[in-house]
Each structure stands twice: as C-alpha cells, then as structure tokens.
Amino acid sequence: MARRLSAEDRAQTLAPLLSAEHGAWALVDGRDAIKKTFVFADFNRAFAFMASVALSAEKMDHHPEWFNVYNRVEVTLSTHDCQGLSARDIALAAHIDAAATSLSK
Numbered sequence: 857m858a859r860r861l862s863a864e865d866r867a868q869t870l871a872p873l874l875s876a877e878h879g880a881w882a883l884v885d886g887r888d889a890i891k892k893t894f895v896f897a898d899f900n901r902a903f904a905f906m907a908s909v910a911l912s913a914e915k916m917d918h919h920p921e922w923f924n925v926y927n928r929v930e931v932t933l934s935t936h937d938c939q940g941l942s943a944r945d946i947a948l949a950a951h952i953d954a955a956a957t958s959l960s961k
C-alpha cells in the first residue's frame with residue numbers, strides 16, 4: 857500500500873516540482889494532488905506523449921488522470937490507494953516531464 861508523502865518528503869521531493877520556474881506542477885485545490893498542462897505542436901505530438909506516458913504508467917502500475925483536446929493534455933496525479941500524493945506520483949511526474957521534453961523538440 858502506498859503511503860502519503862510526509863511533510864519532510866514534501867519539502868524534499870514535491871517542492872522542487874512545484875517551484876520549477878518553467879512549467880511547474882501546481883497543487884490542486886481541495887485535493888491532495890498535483891496538475892500540469894502540456895501543449896504540443898499538434899495532436900500527433902500530444903497523442904505520442906500520451907502513448908509514451910501510458911507505457912511508463914503501466915510498467916509502474918501507477919496511472920495518470922488526464923484530459924486531452926487536440927494538442928493540449930491536462931494531467932492530474934494522485935494516488936487513489938492512499939487518497940493523496942505518494943512517492944509514486946513524484947516518480948510518474950518525472951517520467952511525464954521527460955516524455956514531454958523529448959516530444960517538444
């Protein structure tokens with residue numbers, strides 16, 4: 857069972873994701889979750905991003921909540937098993953940022 861991030865975990869692993877000057881993740885209002893919107897050149901890029909993230913998510917057994925319209929993908933991460941943020945969300949966020957970077961070139 858995943859465990860919710862402690863205050864110390866949040867300072868060490870969550871804060872950097874939230875404070876990145878460019879393209880930061882944000883906390884979701886009223887819920888222990890983070891969100892980020894990715895915009896690509898077109899739908900093909902957005903869907904390639906989603907396909908790449910889907911494969912990582914399945915391997916990690918940890919899945920994003922997301923919404924796609926054309927070239928935009930809105931991603932929310934939270935761990936349903938513990939109803940809040942866990943280390944799994946931090947790990948998946950890193951994969952998602954890497955996938956977005958490689959598809960933005």
Ligand SMILES: C[C@H](O)[C@H](O)[C@H]1CNC2=NC(N)=NC(=O)C2=N1
Pocket residue numbers: 917918919920934935936937938
């Ligand atoms: C049975 C399976 O391992 C669980 O349901 C996994 C699958 N993917 C998951 N994804 C997310 N975001 N949170 C979970 O708690 C979760 N649990």
